[in-house]
Amino acid sequence: MTALAWLVPVALGLGALGLAAFMWCLRSGQYDDLEGAAWRALDDEVDAGPAPTRRNAKGG
């Protein structure tokens, strides 16, 4: 039963890590363009191309 002493915090910690990752994605605008992201993954030249620049693509 002593295993619980570290298993429970580990379980909660992993969950919290997932939550933090979700919050980070949300904040950095990764859910702003779900359609476009699917296409960009197929584009070989994105890294070489000049266009995509801003990390945070919220309209301003």
Next chain:
Amino acid sequence: MGEAVALEGLGSRASPPVGGTVAPATRHMTTLVVENMHCGGCIRTVERTLGEQADVVGARANLSTRRVTVETVGPLASEEKLVAALAAKGFKATRLADERPADEEERQRDFLRRLGVAGFAAANIMLMSVAVWSGQAQDMPASMMSLFHWLSALVAIPAVAYAGQPFFGSARRALAAGRLNMDVPISLGVLLATGMSLWQTAAGHHHVYFDAAVTLLFFLLIGRALDSRMRAQAASAAQNLLGARATAATIIHPDGRAERIATRAIEPGMRVLVAAGERVPIDARVASGHGAIDESLITGETRPRMVAGGDQLYAGTINLSAPIEAVATSAEDATLLAEIGRLMSAAEQAKSRYVRLADRAAQIYAPAVHVLGLATFLGWIGLGHGWEPALTAAIAVLIITCPCALALAVPVTQVVASGRLFRRGIIVKAADGLERLASIDTVVLDKTGTLTRGEPRIVDGGRIDDATLALAASLAIGSRHPYARAVVVAARDRGLAVAPAAGVTEVGGAGLIAEMDGHEVRLGSGRHCGITDADANAATLWLRIAGRQPLALHFADELRPDAREVVAALKARGLAVEILSGDRADAVAEAAGDVGITEWRAAQRPDEKIARIEALAARGRKVLMVGDGLNDAPALAAGHASLSPSTAADISQTAADAVFQGEALAPIIETLAVARASERRSLENLAIAVGYNILFVPLAMTGRLTPLIAAIAMSASSIAVTANALRVHWAKGGRTS
């Protein structure tokens, strides 16, 4: 944002020398709407094309919203260069009129954050609950169970406090206003479940419902987040459509200097220059120049009006031929737009009295549930059990009746329904629009631009040979007059190549002249072509080639391709159909006869249109108004529900519950079919929710409810209503046959 904007992969091109000559603060964002951006290739082309422009440091396309954010060095004086560059690659771009991000987008992010927290809490608490449930079957020591309960409380209490905010806030506002909405029983259920669980945990008992409370919030937030996402999408699509319109005007200062300013900054007495093809920005009086004005959006009359010095121009009309200088007339005057705005807001107030289905259900449901809870408490006391078990049973009733399925039932159905319509180019804007659309029994149609295309076509093109038509089109292609455009369309429809003729001059308000192979060719009014006895009012253009007999081309505003079928289909569904038009009686009678509508009214002013709709409403009819013109806007607001094509005037699109895109009228049928399917599913969902209560409330009242049963019942009912709502997606659509 606001501080230094992170730029990656900029390299050396197009950017100013690094080293601080241009501070990041001087970089500006402009948003363009690119309508025909559809795939990954489009994103790349658009971003690269814009990136190559001078002063542009970066461009980022968003495929979901069809928008591109362009970052420039210094404010962008004019978007014309960017638009032209995109046009050269085949993209149709316009500057977004209103760049403020919609409130709905921020709300959506907020819901997602709360959804994330609720999801995290629900998953972890469920983990511990499962341990407790299986521990009860075996022999988990009471101390271990208590530890798990305390851990659940540790996660649940902050999660409920944060994720439940939207519901608590809404419930508080409703109670403050003396009303009951669905969020009142939800908040009560969640708060009581959490409170009682905490007390039970402290006392070392087993009635711990943290899992039910948090799972409930999680499901409800999914519904709200979906709803908000759909609404944000509709809001941004509506904003994109409005963005296509001119919001700036050119004014001429007393010293002769021209300046482009925002339309709302125009003051009475300013001289305004309206270029050919531009919308008249404000009510004004013609000072110099003359030409043809397309007033179809205001009056429903398709034939352009000829104006000269001293004539009145109305905002929203289009100058077709030559540049006109006009003096803005006093804004305080009873301008047409102001009058229409006043009629519209009066009509909208009447509509705001509509109560949504979910709120109507809540008005019956909430009191019933609270009475049941009270009855349970009194019943247990009455049977002599003491207040503690009585209170536990009463709270159990409130937990199990917490209207999770009920609160999910309507929004999920509407989200699925609006999603389906959205993919077909129909944007549902009003939150309660679908519900109102489902209940209509009368359809009132505007004629010009709604039943018809709103643009003239050649009616007797068959007797003109290809060579002549191609010649006329090569002249006409340089003009914006609707008749000239119709000539070009007719030539293209026959598959003729239309190349602009050289040396075409446009005589404002009269026609076009060109030299071709040594012959003079004229296209325009009868007088322009030397025909003295021509009827100046007839919808006719003349083509005169030197040395040949002049040829008359006749035009008419054609019906939309499926107008007849749609009217027949509406009638087949038992709906009364009528026409309410601002156009002349003979034109309306002809269109009505062609589509098979017997009830029509012509030459209606905006207030007369409202009066007709109110007269129908007074007879208990639920009217769907379909219209596009400025003159339809008040009627759109007055109707029980309203639809407008995306070619409509801004104000009409704003007034309409839904906007449809494309040439066809079939979206009316599709919208009504989906609205009705969505209403049926909503009612079924309400029935499922009530049925599940009938099953479980007796358990709660008799004190047999356990945390395990509560958790299963909550999840099962939510999943059942969601699955039922998804059926709207496959419901039979709006075939006209």
